[in-house]
């Protein structure tokens with residue numbers, strides 16, 4: 001299946017967060033830059049940014065999800081997000097378990 005870049009995450013935390021977010025909507029995503037699981041091998045070693053790829057037929061749906069995510073980021077953060085008691089990561093209110101440590 002063809003994959004297309006939908007989002008460029010600033011770091012691996014954000015990339016995993018978005019991957020988890022897409023997974024909630026049954027969208028399979030691939031992270032490029034962190035590992036080379038989809039077989040693109042010639043990346044500069046100093047690239048920290050991680051590309052998030054989704055199947056082409058899921059692009060539209062994924063874009064909606066990510067734009068919601070970005071909107072949420074710009075809304076009042078402290079209102080709904082919660083901090084994980086074990087690893088101190090911030091989770092959105094829609095997450096019942098921590099995205100990072102699954103506690």
Ligand SMILES: [Zn+2]
Nearest residue numbers: 084087098101
């Ligand atoms: Zn946690």
